[in-house]
Amino acid sequence: MTTFQFPLEKALDWRRAQLGLAEVRLQRQLAALAGLDRARVELEAMGRRTEVEVRDYHPLAGCDLSALGSFRLLVKVRERDLAAKRVECQKELAARQAALLEARRRCRLLERLKERRWAEWQLARDRDLEELASDSYLAQWTRRQTGATGSEQEQN
16 A cells, blocks of 8 residues: 655645745735834824923024924924835835735645545545555455365265
């Protein structure tokens, strides 16, 4: 009886490696998106803190208000930059999610094929074992019959 061998095992290993790589890439993209979100929150918090600090100045000078206005513009520009980066990051995330789904589909396809071949091999093995057992039984039964017939002839 031969052992089970799946002829596409190397292809399945390759697909599993591709799946793992796609998962890592997706995780990195998720981390990048989370980093952009953290940067946006920090920028907003910094803007609010600065606004409160400047308003609490005693005495408040015109140059302070001018600096605050420039700072507000800078914050808005950075927020726009972060928003644009986030849109690009989300597009890349969608592409990586699609790649992950495709890698999963391809891997699962080969895994199901392997499972099917394994079931077919087990069925064939079981049939062979059953046939071997019945041949063995028939051989023993024939020997007993031949032995019993030979003993009866000797007694006559």
